[in-house]
Amino acid sequence: MTSEQDSGVDTTKLAAKALPAKRELTTKPRFSDKVFRAVVTSGGLSSLAILGLILIFLSYQGYSVLRSQGFGFITRSEWVVVTDELGNIDYSQTHFGIAAMLIGTLLCSALAVVIALPIAVLSALFLTFYAPPSIKKIMVAVIDLMAAFPSVLFGLWGLFVLMPSAEYWAKLLHKYLGWIPIFDMKAPVFTRSPFIAGVVLAIMIIPIITSISREIFAQTPLDRIQAAYALGATRWAMIRTVVIPYGRSGVVGGAMLGLGRAMGETVAVYTVLNIVYQINWQMLLGAGGNVASLILLKFGEAGPGEVKALMAAGLVLFLLTLLVNTTANLIVKGTGGKGR
Amino acid sequence: MSTTPLAVKPQKPWQATPRQRVTSAVVYLSSVFLTVAIVALTPLAGKLAYFFLFFAVLIVVDFIVHYIRLGSAAAKDSIVRTLVAAGITVALLPIISILLTVFNRGRRGIHWGLFTHDMKINSVNDPITQGGLLHALTGTAIVVLIALIISLPIGLLTAVYLTEIKGRFTRPIKFLVQAMSGVPSIVAGLFILSAVVYPLTKSLNGFVGSLSLVILMIPTIARTAEEVLLLIPGDLREAGVALGGTQWRTVAMVVVPAARSGLMTAVILGIARVAGETAPIILLTGGGDAVNLNPFSGPMGSLPFYIWKSFAVGTEESITRAWAAILVLLVIVFFLFITARVLGERKRK
Numbered sequence: 001m002t003s004e005q006d007s008g009v010d011t012t013k014l015a016a017k018a019l020p021a022k023r024e025l026t027t028k029p030r031f032s033d034k035v036f037r038a039v040v041t042s043g044g045l046s047s048l049a050i051l052g053l054i055l056i057f058l059s060y061q062g063y064s065v066l067r068s069q070g071f072g073f074i075t076r077s078e079w080v081v082v083t084d085e086l087g088n089i090d091y092s093q094t095h096f097g098i099a100a101m102l103i104g105t106l107l108c109s110a111l112a113v114v115i116a117l118p119i120a121v122l123s124a125l126f127l128t129f130y131a132p133p134s135i136k137k138i139m140v141a142v143i144d145l146m147a148a149f150p151s152v153l154f155g156l157w158g159l160f161v162l163m164p165s166a167e168y169w170a171k172l173l174h175k176y177l178g179w180i181p182i183f184d185m186k187a188p189v190f191t192r193s194p195f196i197a198g199v200v201l202a203i204m205i206i207p208i209i210t211s212i213s214r215e216i217f218a219q220t221p222l223d224r225i226q227a228a229y230a231l232g233a234t235r236w237a238m239i240r241t242v243v244i245p246y247g248r249s250g251v252v253g254g255a256m257l258g259l260g261r262a263m264g265e266t267v268a269v270y271t272v273l274n275i276v277y278q279i280n281w282q283m284l285l286g287a288g289g290n291v292a293s294l295i296l297l298k299f300g301e302a303g304p305g306e307v308k309a310l311m312a313a314g315l316v317l318f319l320l321t322l323l324v325n326t327t328a329n330l331i332v333k334g335t336g337g338k339g340r
Numbered sequence: 341m342s343t344t345p346l347a348v349k350p351q352k353p354w355q356a357t358p359r360q361r362v363t364s365a366v367v368y369l370s371s372v373f374l375t376v377a378i379v380a381l382t383p384l385a386g387k388l389a390y391f392f393l394f395f396a397v398l399i400v401v402d403f404i405v406h407y408i409r410l411g412s413a414a415a416k417d418s419i420v421r422t423l424v425a426a427g428i429t430v431a432l433l434p435i436i437s438i439l440l441t442v443f444n445r446g447r448r449g450i451h452w453g454l455f456t457h458d459m460k461i462n463s464v465n466d467p468i469t470q471g472g473l474l475h476a477l478t479g480t481a482i483v484v485l486i487a488l489i490i491s492l493p494i495g496l497l498t499a500v501y502l503t504e505i506k507g508r509f510t511r512p513i514k515f516l517v518q519a520m521s522g523v524p525s526i527v528a529g530l531f532i533l534s535a536v537v538y539p540l541t542k543s544l545n546g547f548v549g550s551l552s553l554v555i556l557m558i559p560t561i562a563r564t565a566e567e568v569l570l571l572i573p574g575d576l577r578e579a580g581v582a583l584g585g586t587q588w589r590t591v592a593m594v595v596v597p598a599a600r601s602g603l604m605t606a607v608i609l610g611i612a613r614v615a616g617e618t619a620p621i622i623l624l625t626g627g628g629d630a631v632n633l634n635p636f637s638g639p640m641g642s643l644p645f646y647i648w649k650s651f652a653v654g655t656e657e658s659i660t661r662a663w664a665a666i667l668v669l670l671v672i673v674f675f676l677f678i679t680a681r682v683l684g685e686r687k688r689k
Binding site for chain 1: 388416420423519530531587
């Protein structure tokens with residue numbers, strides 16, 4: 001009180017001196033925030049830039065080959081490189097065609113999805129609705145770890161451990177189901193077939209499809225699950241009437257993401273597959289094709305002209321996986337919000 | 341009017357009664373017995389036959405028991421229960437097989453010299469006790485570290501954009517990051533080849549290898565970091581702004597530090613994603629045999645390249661070398677993975 005009275009003479013003047021000028025209230029962003037937003041936005045758009053640059057550079061490098069080969073690049077199967085004395089490519093006799101490789105890629109990855117999808121969905125159902133919490137935690141960790149295994153490991157394991165067993169399975173399939181065209185074969189060569197590559201790819205994509213399906217099943221609205229149980233449903237009846245209708249499209253999307261991964265896989269397929277420049281639908285026969293493996297196979301010995309053809313093949317593979325992944329993401333995203 | 345307290349015995353109605361336990365034990369034992377009997381009596385043979393028959397017989401026996409005791413709905417339920425158990429078994433078998441294979445085959449090639457020698461004076465065909473992985477380990481460490489230094493800021497900025505700025509590009513960027521995570525690794529390698537090696541450097545080295553790994557690493561880091569930043573409560577952001585902080589200060593001094601351990605998880609998962617990446621490394625790093633600490637010149641060895649090269653030679657010694665290197669790589673990945681899990685667990689508590 002006293003101090004106030006002492007200085008009370010010129011309070012208003014003093015106050016005016018001591019206090020800074022009243023600040024302007026504004027919602028305008030500061031300069032630092034403008035910089036921040038600009039930097040963060042440009043960082044965020046870098047993914048667009050990278051994808052765009054991939055498209056531009058691969059197209060630029062592959063353009064000459066795509067122009068000289070036209071649609072033959074994806075409809076023919078020969079890969080013949082003829083060069084003159086100086087090492088330049090003689091385009092009149094050279095043929096680059098990746099039809100066999102494209103069909104091989106589709107065959108292997110489709111087979112992988114066909115094998116992996118039921119196993120992954122059943123595993124996801126087990127982990128979400130059947131497993132006791134303690135076991136569930138360990139199993140989820142193990143399956144996630146498997147997704148992080150290097151692909152070269154799958155390749156070597158596939159070649160040394162899986163191949164003998166898979167060959168035996170292939171022989172059984174041929175013996176009992178040989179009347180189906182895709183299980184038929186011209187010559188009894190069972191090693192390094194698209195079937196074996198498909199099995200290896202299936203093992204590689206099981207963790208991916210399992211974890212996506214598991215996430216989607218776990219999002220099933222709890223009230224619907226409880227409603228089904230309250231109506232006296234068994235666990236299977238609940239899954240059939242609630243979980244599967246809710247998660248179906250998400251699981252399809254997960255399978256397509258797996259398909260995209262299988263299409264782009266290089267080293268594992270290269271290790272277990274015998275590459276032949278001929279369209280082959282007989283998946284048990286040891287002769288297949290794969291775009292990514294072709295690139296790895298030819299790159300070491302390729303001259304500048306052939307590298308351009310490999311760039312064009314890479315462009316086709318990039319567009320194919322982009323298409324599959326985009327479709328898959330649209331499907332998965334469509335499920336997430338529904339019914340919540 | 342005092343109520344006498346009832347002596348309530350704790351009950352667990354969800355637990356199996358002794359009778360149910362005996363029934364299921366009988367079901368399993370009889371399935372095993374029947375499987376063995378069928379394999380012995382018919383021409384079917386082999387592990388595959390045992391495996392499939394066991395589950396088939398189990399389904400049938402379980403179905404019959406449930407049908408008699410509880411009716412058709414319970415019987416159908418029992419089929420599905422056996423099927424999902426079979427599914428997870430099939431999913432886990434390869435993992436167990438892979439881990440056992442790597443351990444058994446790689447063990448023979450492990451010795452201390454691996455971590456102190458490179459392959460400058462040895463060929464992969466030399467006895468397994470000579471030479472080592474030093475060049476591959478240093479190479480992988482350098483290549484992955486450079487990739488991390490480039491992709492961490494980009495991935496983090498992307499995550500910050502998606503969670504803090506939420507501008508009009510949010511949906512397209514989310515979409516593009518997803519699309520980027522599907523880029524095949526060999527395409528990433530070809531892209532760096534066409535965009536950097538041919539026009540600019542004209543030679544293969546560790547740095548261009550790192551650049552290709554950046555493309556594969558950004559989506560992993562961005563998506564994990566986004567999930568982590570979403571977990572940071574909005575209260576913290578509001579408190580930061582209420583104290584007079586600009587958005588920049590709030591994000592940099594409050595939100596990101598709060599998410600530190602989660603961001604470490606993002607970094608570790610990013611490293612685990614690219615550490616074993618082989619295809620672009622084969623295309624780009626040149627794969628030297630001596631320790632090379634300069635990423636900008638000369639070929640650089642790395643674990644995946646060493647595995648690939650040793651495997652391609654195909655002699656007994658070289659393949660043992662490949663398995664030993666895989667074991668080392670797997671131990672590294674495993675260690676990174678466990679660290680990420682532990683950090684992630686702590687975050688959620």
